[in-house]
Amino acid sequence: MEQAYSYEYKGKHTTKQDKCKASMPLDKARIWLDFNEFCGEDEEGEPVVYLFSQADIVNDSNGNDVELYEGMEVSVFDDDFDSSNNPDALLAEGIIVRNRLEHYQKVKWLIKLKKNAMNYKSGNKYAYWMSDL
Numbered sequence: 001m002e003q004a005y006s007y008e009y010k011g012k013h014t015t016k017q018d019k020c021k022a023s024m025p026l027d028k029a030r031i032w033l034d035f036n037e038f039c040g041e042d043e044e045g046e047p048v049v050y051l052f053s054q055a056d057i058v059n060d061s062n063g064n065d066v067e068l069y070e071g072m073e074v075s076v077f078d079d080d081f082d083s084s085n086n087p088d089a090l091l092a093e094g095i096i097v098r099n100r101l102e103h104y105q106k107v108k109w110l111i112k113l114k115k116n117a118m119n120y121k122s123g124n125k126y127a128y129w130m131s132d133l
Contacts, residue, residue, distance in 0.1 A: 004055035009065065022061040023079050024087045026085065027133055029059075029060040033076035033111060035090060035127070039101060040112075048126055051104055052096065052111040068109050072096040080129065089130040091099035 007016035019032040033050055038051030050065070053068060060066050061077065073095055080090040094111040115124040 004053075006050040007055070007057055009057050009067065014057055016057040016065070017053050017055035018060075019052075019053075019060070021059075021063060021080070022077060022089065024089060024130070026061055026077055026089060026130065028033060029062045029064065030075040030077040030091065030127055031058055031060050031066060031132045033092070035078045039104065039110070046125060048113045049097075050094075050111050050113070051099075053108045055108065068096050069097065070098050073112065073114075090127055091096070091133075092099060092127040097132055 004015040006099055007014055009016070010043070015132065017101065022030070022032075033052065037051040038047035039051055040047070042048045056068055057065050066074075073093065076092050076094060078090045080088055092113050093116075093130045094113040097110050097112055099107045099110050103108075115125050116128060
């Protein structure tokens with residue numbers, strides 16, 4: 001997770017955390033999520049809550065600033081590579097929630113993934129691959 005830094009946004013002083021830009025074309029603007037930083041599971045043991053940001057402002061895959069707030073719906077991605085090292089972005093949808101976990105005090109925002117509306121080939125209830133689209 002990149003460090004947060006002071007940032008002037010819409011005339012007010014806040015913090016920003018730069019997220020990765022996509023290394024491949026995506027279906028829409030998305031915010032990078034490290035799918036290795038999960039911190040909560042659903043009732044079936046599936047990882048669904050992830051560390052998201054130390055700051056109020058992040059950038060999306062197109063480089064645009066995005067101001068985070070409680071309850072915000074976001075689309076996320078992570079670079080993923082198959083066994084032949086071909087890129088196939090991992091995608092998901094989620095809701096931004098304020099971090100209230102004691103273990104991760106530097107993290108301000110978490111994301112809780114939403115179940116897929118579609119039954120994608122991946123078989124995962126929360127994430128799917130770009131190639132599924």
